Amino acid sequence: MTPLGDYLLVAALVFSIGLAGALTRRNAILVLIGIELMLNAANLNLIAFWRYGSHPHPDPLTGMMFAIFSIAVAAAEAAVGLGLVIFIHRHAKTTDLDQMHRMKG
């Protein structure tokens, strides 16, 4: 069986890639993709800890439920985010985030 550390390592890698994408990309859609990556890294952690944390008798469905819940929230968030991006694009003819600083207080 693959040890827990390997899963955590993969999850950390995915999270870092996502964070780097979200911080460096100018395009709003690519930033959203980065955020999705970070969310999925978290999901991977949830499943891994559920599977290994309570070994040898995993509690039925707790970690799985968390992950499904998180995925559902992520889907909703992606829908809202993309909706916003489309509106911003329509409004400002760009998806460049550096141009979007008019809502500062």
Place this chain on the structure above:
Amino acid sequence: MYAAISITPQIWSSPLARMLWLIPAGPMAASGAIALFKQPKRKAAATLALGALAFSLLLSLASFGHVVAGWSHGIAVREVVNFTWIQFGAANLELGWVLDPLSAVMLVMVSFVGLLIFIYSTGYMEHDANYTRFFCFMSLFAGAMLGVVIANSILLLFMCWELVGLTSYLLIGFWYQKPPAAAAAKKAFLTTRVGDVFFLLGIVWLFSQTGTLLFYNHGAGSIEVGALAVLLAQPAALGLTAAGAIGLLIFAGAAGKSGQFPLHVWLPDAMEGPTPVSALIHAATMVAAGVYLIARVYPLLQFGALPGGTTVALTVVAWVGAFTAVFAALIAIAQNDIKRILAYSTVSQLGYMMAGLGMGGVAVGIFHLITHAFFKALLFLGAGSVIHGCQEEQDVRRMGGLKSDMPLTFLTYAIGMLALCGFPLLFSGFWSKDGILEAAQHWSVSKVPLYMLIFGALLTAFYMTRQVAYVFFGHWRGGKPAIESPAVMTMPLAIMAFFAMALGLIGTPAWPWFRAFLDGRAAGFSPHAFFEPGLVTLMSASTVVVVLGMILAWRMYGDRSPKPTEPDVLEQSFPVSWGWLRDRLYVDELYGVTVIAFYDWWARVADWLDRRVWARIVDGVTHVFGLWAQLNRFLDNNWVDGSFDKGCEELSTGGGLLARVQTGRVQTYLRILAMAVVVLALMLIWSGRA
């Protein structure tokens, strides 16, 4: 003479008695509703006012029937409904109403006469711009007057009494654009207020001594035997008991409302109001409220009298009444305004009622009140019809010959006039006035009031014949010819004329139904009562006097049609005394140089004090506060404001610095977030190691 009213307390009150409050409430509610109407809603206003009063009349008739039914079974009905209105400390202010023969009779009279006058008003006021306002006030008056009648609490009575005074003021000044009307309204209000102050003192005294405001409360009321015994034990000044003194204070209030000398001055001036108002308020009902009040508190005045004797308080009432009766009748002779003649006649007749109460008891006075209400309202409405027909002319010298132009008005007016004069047998005034004369005949104190009242009867016959001769006989001396009034005005006249005659039948000596009813005794039919020697003499004497007065006046004024500018027949013979009477015996002028001059002086003193003394003090205080304010402003400007401004500046700078962090670039925020997470993670790791 003083038939003791023995009434067993009734704990139970019939559903009808419990509904009695609806009688005044109906017209009051109608008045409130009409007040919200717009002026052009004339028909709706009149319908509502008439409907509410008709409803009151029906309920009144039912109550009257109930009392009569009880009485014919030998039960003296006196049903009371009491409740506590306000409670403070140990004292309660209690209100309540009472259904007994006295209130039942008055209820029927007020609502019936009121309804007839309302009907008449729809014709008389037809062209007035403020028709809805008129019916609003009239309805309020009717409600308040019915409230006075049913009140079983002297406080409730006083409240309705003041409401009645208010509506009287509003209606006298109904045509307030006429200066005399506005002045007359004020005069009426202030003059009756003089009496009301004494009335209020009486109420307070009565309440402090008996601890209750209710008249009847199953033996615990303020005019029932228990309380009276307490009051009787306390002597006040001048040979009066506390009961008598309180009674006299209340009588002062009654004298104000009922125009008794010396507070009569407002009533003739009150004729500035519309004629239906004069008929309803200043002839039939409100001015009779004083008489009713005395009848209501009669036990206070009467208690302690020996059988056949009298009390000091009742003696005062009798003398004031008799004096007013003659005094006002004398003035009425020399007046030329058709309504003023009737007004002085009203004052005089109210004097008769008071004298009747003082000498003969409740029933004697109230019987004259009821018959007078009908024939005097009839006369006023007839006068209104005449004024209406003569294009608002009120001077009797500019009328004449109207008997052919206004036949119906003439006929009814003649009936009213004969009833007022006390013409024998057929007319109610004869029987009710005869009752008063009979009481005066048997009065133990003095016979003088009897002669005064008989002289008053002579004067009454004289001035009424003079008036009728001027108005209806001779030839027309006015401008445009007179026209008869419409049926809506003459029909109430005819109904009232019927009652001006028929009402006498319930109070003849042979069948004293009314008196027995009010006194709670059985009424028997005894024709031989007519032929008691004293009574026959008295009736013949009063007949002779009346006929004499009428013949005298007819010889002087009948069919002569003097010119308006020509001096009066009597003036030619007695110019000096005529001048005195024409100028109303200078009572107004006397008040002018005494009371009014004193108030004028007092107002000047107050004005001087205001300007010279109080104004200085107020100015001084203002100055001190001004200086204090200056000091405060200096402190504010130099110390308080400076520190506050500094604080604000610091806040504003700090805010500017913090605002710089908010770049609005979402990725900068994310970066800071990520760095913070890294820092947190590192701290966790290190702390875990340590």
